[in-house]
Amino acid sequence: MHCLDCKREFELDQSLLLCPECGGLLELGFVINNIQLTQLKGRGVWKYAPLLAGDYPFKVSLGEGSTPLIRSRVYPNLYYKFEGTNPTGSFKDRGMCVAVSSALKLGYKSVIVASTGNTAASAAAYSARAGLQAYLLLPANNVAKGKIAQALLHGAKLIEVSGGFDSALENAIQLYRNKRTLYPLNSYNPWRLEGQKTLSFEVFEDIGVPDYVFVPVGNGGNIYAIWKGFKELAISGLSCGIPRMFGVQAKDASPIVRAIENNLSELRFVESPQTIASAIRIGKPVNWKKTIKAITDSHGGAISVSDEEILKAQVELARVEGVEVEPASAASFAGYKKLMNEGKIDQNSKVVCVLTGHALKDPETIIQESIKIESQFASTFNSLDEVFKMF
Ligand SMILES: *Cc1c(COP(=O)(O)O)cnc(C)c1O
Numbered sequence: 001m002h003c004l005d006c007k008r009e010f011e012l013d014q015s016l017l018l019c020p021e022c023g024g025l026l027e028l029g030f031v032i033n034n035i036q037l038t039q040l041k042g043r044g045v046w047k048y049a050p051l052l053a054g055d056y057p058f059k060v061s062l063g064e065g066s067t068p069l070i071r072s073r074v075y076p077n078l079y080y081k082f083e084g085t086n087p088t089g090s091f092k093d094r095g096m097c098v099a100v101s102s103a104l105k106l107g108y109k110s111v112i113v114a115s116t117g118n119t120a121a122s123a124a125a126y127s128a129r130a131g132l133q134a135y136l137l138l139p140a141n142n143v144a145k146g147k148i149a150q151a152l153l154h155g156a157k158l159i160e161v162s163g164g165f166d167s168a169l170e171n172a173i174q175l176y177r178n179k180r181t182l183y184p185l186n187s188y189n190p191w192r193l194e195g196q197k198t199l200s201f202e203v204f205e206d207i208g209v210p211d212y213v214f215v216p217v218g219n220g221g222n223i224y225a226i227w228k229g230f231k232e233l234a235i236s237g238l239s240c241g242i243p244r245m246f247g248v249q250a251k252d253a254s255p256i257v258r259a260i261e262n263n264l265s266e267l268r269f270v271e272s273p274q275t276i277a278s279a280i281r282i283g284k285p286v287n288w289k290k291t292i293k294a295i296t297d298s299h300g301g302a303i304s305v306s307d308e309e310i311l312k313a314q315v316e317l318a319r320v321e322g323v324e325v326e327p328a329s330a331a332s333f334a335g336y337k338k339l340m341n342e343g344k345i346d347q348n349s350k351v352v353c354v355l356t357g358h359a360l361k362d363p364e365t366i367i368q369e370s371i372k373i374e375s376q377f378a379s380t381f382n383s384l385d386e387v388f389k390m391f
């Protein structure tokens, strides 16, 4: 493993989460393996245990992973990787089962995480499962109702922080630096990303290597993890080539897009990120170095989409494809449509849009915004008589 800031290298050590020398972001080396995926037994994330860096004597599991890859009935060669079917309704479960197992191995009793909501719900569930106490730092008045309800239901301790997610994360990192008694579950924890890379293995087993993968980007851990998964398959000689990774951000929360478009080597943070898609309302993505690495290495790109495009994509997915996702998840599909409409993607390309979380996470946005976005989609009637008159 090595530090992306000071570039020092370290022996693989599961207790390291940030660089012990400079506090920077740590990257785990590629896991090279010649095991054919078809020889692996079981299902879900832990099926790929031999391909994960680290040692997991206690494998905490709620049946995460093995999510459906749904073929579009409209766009040829487009597939949706629907992560909403994970135990707590988002892809976070893939990483959380591994990170919480790591906490158990290291002997921790409590965990801490800053979250826009889904990480909180996932950390709460997996901590409960592992017998750990979870402390959750949440931006005050800014978390979707479904996610709060999940965290409370699982018995986590909630701490509201002013100043949005970015300040919650700064507080969580500070707490970890000063008090090592709480195990951090945010995505700067490189062991968590090991679990998230299994999405690529599943896609590969289903359809081989796609040409493009579209991923909504907040802190940028997931797009990196998915890239790392495909990269390891290629380096191990199990696959040929990797997909072009496209990160999609909301227009007023898009520091990665700005950096990629302007070829910047340093990220300029967005101070007050704004978007209806609360899961990607992030202005200071902690994993930005990894995100840019994944995008540039794969010859991918970064695109921003407006809230209106996000909501329209959410409604289209639900009404045309039958797939229900939260707004942040629809960003990947909105980004795909944008590039498609601009003629930048070949019709024959094999594309995967990662749909990161379930619609039930954020019912308020659906009722207040999503279903009103397309007037021809208005669908409630005032009386039964109105309905009968139509037929
Ligand atoms: C966490 C999350 C994201 C962003 O993932 P990052 O790894 O932070 O880039 C996107 N969509 C949903 C639904 C999420 O929960």
Ligand SMILES: [Zn+2]
Binding pocket: 003, 004, 005, 006, 007, 008, 019, 020, 021, 022, 023, 024
């Ligand atoms: Zn360092």
